Amino acid sequence: MxxxxxxxxxxxxxxxxxxxxxxxxxxxxxxxxxxxxxxxxxxxxxxxxxxxxxxxxxxxxxxxxxxxxxxxxxxxxxxxxxxxxxxxxxxxxxxxxxxxxxxxxxxxxxxxxxxxxxxxxxxxxxxxxxxxxxxxxxxxxxxxxxxxxxRSLRSIAEMTVRETARVVRMSDRDPAFLRYLAGVGLTPGVEVTIVAIAPFDGPVELRIARKRVSIGAAAAGQVFIEPV
Amino acid sequence: MxxxxxxxxxxxxxxxxxxxxxxxxxxxxxxxxxxxxxxxxxxxxxxxxxxxxxxxxxxxxxxxxxxxxxxxxxxxxxxxxxxxxxxxxxxxxxxxxxxxxxxxxxxxxxxxxxxxxxxxxxxxxxxxxxxxxxxxxxxxxxxxxxxxxxRSLRSIAEMTVRETARVVRMSDRDPAFLRYLAGVGLTPGVEVTIVAIAPFDGPVELRIARKRVSIGAAAAGQVFIEPV
DNA sequence: CGGAAAAGTTAGGATGTACTAACATTCTGA
DNA sequence: TCAGAATGTTAGTACATCCTAACTTTTCCG
Known part of the structure; x- marks a missing residue:
């Protein structure tokens, strides 16, 4: 016992x-x-x-x-x-x-x-x-x-406009953050293409499976990618 | 973390x-x-x-x-x-x-x-x-x-000769004891019939699915049964 | 460069859980 | 019945972990 x-x-x-x-x-x-x-x-x-x-x-x-x-x-x-x-x-x-x-x-x-x-x-x-x-x-x-x-992976925040990459991983710490990511379609394995990056740490606009989404710079820095 | x-x-x-x-x-x-x-x-x-x-x-x-x-x-x-x-x-x-x-x-x-x-x-x-x-x-x-x-169940040790009952449960504490029971065919759900009981706390002989096995009185007291 | 702010450590204490040794109570058997 | 055995409790200690308060070291900035 x-x-x-x-x-x-x-x-x-x-x-x-x-x-x-x-x-x-x-x-x-x-x-x-x-x-x-x-x-x-x-x-x-x-x-x-x-x-x-x-x-x-x-x-x-x-x-x-x-x-x-x-x-x-x-x-x-x-x-x-x-x-x-x-x-x-x-x-x-x-x-x-x-x-x-x-x-x-x-x-x-x-x-x-x-x-x-x-x-x-x-x-x-x-x-x-x-x-x-x-x-x-x-x-x-x-x-x-x-x-x-x-390996230390690049994050979405480090990508350049028109670049395409595959999402590999993200931090698992904050459930709300993960739900948000899943909501906009960012999960491991999906491909993203950068459409535009607003200056001064502004939002990053990207295309995920034909849909356009815009995420904050902070979030972009937490999603890691690798070349397709 | x-x-x-x-x-x-x-x-x-x-x-x-x-x-x-x-x-x-x-x-x-x-x-x-x-x-x-x-x-x-x-x-x-x-x-x-x-x-x-x-x-x-x-x-x-x-x-x-x-x-x-x-x-x-x-x-x-x-x-x-x-x-x-x-x-x-x-x-x-x-x-x-x-x-x-x-x-x-x-x-x-x-x-x-x-x-x-x-x-x-x-x-x-x-x-x-x-x-x-x-x-x-x-x-x-x-x-x-x-x-x-x-409910407090009767154990095999409390059965009488020729009685038949279904095994319901046994103690989970000792792995070796459980392996022994499984080895002789005593697992929850099986039916057992008492063939003979040796006096002075002697072994109990029983029939399990057509096979005869004999188990010690101590073991018999650890295997609980209910009427069929 | 030097003093204040930031960062880190030590001191001293609390809690949960364990131990052994000494003492107290209850049980038991001749 | 009553003395020794069995059982249970208390006292004192240890260890892992936490805290706050006070002190020390490092960093940073005017």
């Missing part, structure tokens, strides 16, 4: 500590070390809590911290983060494909399940989905070995 | 506290208040830890404790326990039916997921299964309102 620990790998971490590693992973993608205040903002905790946790994670060999200068993942920490991201994206795919969740609604559920699901469950889900390589928002799913295609 | 809390209902409990309520629910089915040491044994914690937790749960109005005499669930605690059991059994059914888990292997996974899954996920699973009323081990699934058919 006691809740069994999920951890199949040695060195059990709590879900909290795991979340820190995931956040550091994402922040670090900018190239800079993850800043204490950014981690705090991302997790919704006080900066002081982050300082404390970073010391613990450093003691465990999961991150390298330079005092006053932020944190970077050590290889074992990176591995944990990548497996968590794998879990997250497989769960999102499963919920959307097998349980009728809409793509804007899968994030929070996955955020909780990724800490509780066993590796066996994750792999069974992956198998029942035919081992997908991207989640419903187009984010690439790391392999069991921790390989992931993290 | 912060792990969102599962709790849709007010008064969030941790998974640990929830486990205590579930254990008390099961122990209380005997009619007696749940004893500190029994709760401790079930959860794998020290009796002192149970005393502490019972005080907290009592303060929250979830259990009623009589010092030195054990705990009983208060109505709100009973509700939490029943919903947890509903979650557990729906998850077990889902894993077995939709993800190819074997019935002896679903318990631990469900034990962790029941604390992390949202009510929405549970209801989507239930729906995709056609709203099952029993889990793979034959245990009844409480309704959303908290109703559950908890």
């Amino acid at each position: 006691a809740t069994p620990s999920r951890r199949d790998t040695p060195g059990a971490l709590t879900g909290q500590a795991e979340d820190y590693l995931k956040v550091i992973y994402h922040l670090e993608r900018s190239g800079e070390a993850a800043a204490t205040s950014d981690i705090a903002a991302e997790l919704g905790v006080a900066p002081a809590s982050v300082s404390g946790m970073l010391q613990r994670l450093a003691r465990l060999g999961l991150v390298r911290v330079e005092r006053y200068r932020g944190a970077r993942l050590a290889p074992p920490g990176r591995h944990v983060a990548l497996q968590l991201i794998r879990r997250h994206r497989i769960i999102e795919s499963f919920l959307a494909t097998k349980l009728g969740y809409s793509w804007d609604d899968v994030h929070d559920e996955a955020e909780r399940l990724e800490h509780a699901a066993s590796t066996e469950l994750i792999e069974r889900m992956a198998e029942s989905l035919g081992h997908p390589t991207a989640d419903p928002h187009g984010a690439p799913i790391p392999t069991v070995e921790g390989r992931v295609d993290e | 912060a792990t969102p809390s599962r709790r849709d209902t007010p008064g969030a409990l941790t998974g640990q506290a929830e486990d205590y309520l579930k254990v008390i629910y099961h122990l209380e089915r005997s009619g007696e208040a749940a004893a500190t040491s029994d709760i401790a044994a079930e959860l794998g914690v020290a009796p002192a830890s149970v005393s502490g937790m019972l005080q907290r749960l009592a303060r929250l109005g979830l259990v009623r404790v009589e010092r030195y005499r054990g705990a009983r669930l208060a109505p709100p605690g009973r509700h939490v326990a029943l919903q947890l059991i509903r979650r557990h059994r729906i998850i077990e059914s889902f894993l077995a039916t939709k993800l190819g888990y074997s019935w002896d292997d679903v318990h631990d996974e469900a034990e962790r997921l029941e604390h992390a899954a949202s009510t929405e996920l549970i209801e989507r699973m239930a729906e995709s299964l056609g709203h099952p009323t029993a889990d793979p081990h034959g245990a009844p699934i409480p309704t959303v309102e908290g109703r559950v058919d908890e």
Whole structure:
């Protein structure tokens, strides 16, 4: 009856500590070390809590911290983060494909399940989905070995007039944003052509499957594309 | 990125506290208040830890404790326990039916997921299964309102020679025990007829689908039946 | 360049949960 | 019945995590 620990790998971490590693992973993608205040903002905790946790994670060999200068993942920490991201994206795919969740609604559920699901469950889900390589928002799913295609993609905001490209992915964080995108027809896989770009960060007008839509510059910067 | 809390209902409990309520629910089915040491044994914690937790749960109005005499669930605690059991059994059914888990292997996974899954996920699973009323081990699934058919069933050990009955359920706790039962053909739904009962708690010989098998008295006491 | 603002850390405390050791109560059997 | 066994509780401690308040370091701008 006691809740069994999920951890199949040695060195059990709590879900909290795991979340820190995931956040550091994402922040670090900018190239800079993850800043204490950014981690705090991302997790919704006080900066002081982050300082404390970073010391613990450093003691465990999961991150390298330079005092006053932020944190970077050590290889074992990176591995944990990548497996968590794998879990997250497989769960999102499963919920959307097998349980009728809409793509804007899968994030929070996955955020909780990724800490509780066993590796066996994750792999069974992956198998029942035919081992997908991207989640419903187009984010690439790391392999069991921790390989992931993290090319930095161009966004719609970086396209030029008359250019055509295929939408690859978008952030999964804000359900309302995702619903908006789906509403105007922007989902992974569709082709878009830039019709016009208003100056001074103005809206971008584009064609999606014969329809004209106009989206704000901020939104355009959150939708990533690749050459057709 | 912060792990969102599962709790849709007010008064969030941790998974640990929830486990205590579930254990008390099961122990209380005997009619007696749940004893500190029994709760401790079930959860794998020290009796002192149970005393502490019972005080907290009592303060929250979830259990009623009589010092030195054990705990009983208060109505709100009973509700939490029943919903947890509903979650557990729906998850077990889902894993077995939709993800190819074997019935002896679903318990631990469900034990962790029941604390992390949202009510929405549970209801989507239930729906995709056609709203099952029993889990793979034959245990009844409480309704959303908290109703559950908890008749106390007779076990094979209480049958008499030449009597025939249908297997309804068995304990889901020990995977090896479940594999053994499946091996001799004892699964929910099959009919058994008692051929002989050795005296002094000796083995019970029975016929299952034309085959003769002999099981120990202890095992016979763990397999529950109803009249055909 | 130097002081104020921003960012980060430490100190000290709260909560939930666990432990062991010591003490208290209840049960049980001769 | 009553003493020892069994059971339960309290006290004191530990750890993970959070907080606020006070302090330190870094950054930035006039």
